[in-house]
Every structure is written in C-alpha cells, then in structure tokens.
Amino acid sequence: MEIREFQRAIERIYLEKDTARGREGSFRWFVEEVGELARAMRRGEREQMAEEFADVFAWLSTLASICGVELAEAVGKYAGGCPKCGQAPCECQ
C-alpha cells in the first residue's frame, strides 16, 4: 500500500472525529498508543507488537492530516540516504 493511500484511508475513518478533538487531544491519544507499543515491545509478542505498530502509525497519520502534512511528501528527506550525512548506510557517528 502507498503511504499516501494509507493516510487517505485513515482520514476516511477518523479525520472528522480527530479534527473535532483537536491537536492536543489527538496527540494524547497518539502518546497513549506509543505507551501500548512500549508494553508490547517489552513483552515481545510479535502479533501484539504488529497491532501496536499499526496503531501508532495510524495515529501518526491522523496527526499529520490534522497538521496539514502529507506524510508521503515529508519522507522525501530520506530519499537520498541519511538526511544528515547523505549516505546509505548512514555514516554519522
């Protein structure tokens, strides 16, 4: 799936509700999901980790939409390797 397509899909499901909730409230939800990812990583169950990675990605996507950021464009900074050293693999210290 395209990054852009995922962002649109999440918008269709949640944008109206998340826009009404606003940036602060939606950021708290995002952080809550980051906490669930932390727990899943500590426990190390792969299926649960996959669920939480998807949820954090979904919340990141909805936050980007609320902020008027197109994720697919934003990640262009990684197209030429590490944005700092310009290498792949990264050669930063």
Place this chain on the structure above:
Amino acid sequence: MEIREFQRAIERIYLEKDTARGREGSFRWFVEEVGELARAMRRGEREQMAEEFADVFAWLSTLASICGVELAEAVGKYAGGCPKCGQAPCECQ
C-alpha cells in the same frame, strides 16, 4: 512511495546501526523524536512539523524492522475501516 519500500529504504540507511543499538536504545531515540514532534506541533510551523513527522515515521519504521514487523502487513487491520466498529467513518463512541 509504498509503505514497504519506505521500510526497506530506512533499513538500508539505519538497520545495522539500530540493530546494534538494540530495542531499548532505539525506542529512546524514537521517543526523543516524538518529543521533537510535540514541540513542532506546539510552535505550529508547517515545514518543521513535516520534518518531525518524517523522523517519527522513520524511527517507527526502524523499530518495526528490529522487532520483525512488516508495517505494510500490520496496517491491514485498517483495510476494512475502523478495526473496532468496522465502519468508515468510525462510529465508535
């Protein structure tokens, strides 16, 4: 860009270094970037927000790789609308 393609690109740049750092250290880096996103959202500068959204996404991607999770597969849970109510837009309370 495809989600899968982005995860591969981030692996080419960072996976060796991040795997050596391990899950705990890489998770701390991820959280550091989440903090930078929080600051950018508070300031509301769109270009800076775009940078930080991309960085959080990159760290989420590398964490997924370290944990053996394929993001493109994990997000399949959103393919049929909200995973909880099955609707798009979400009709959960």
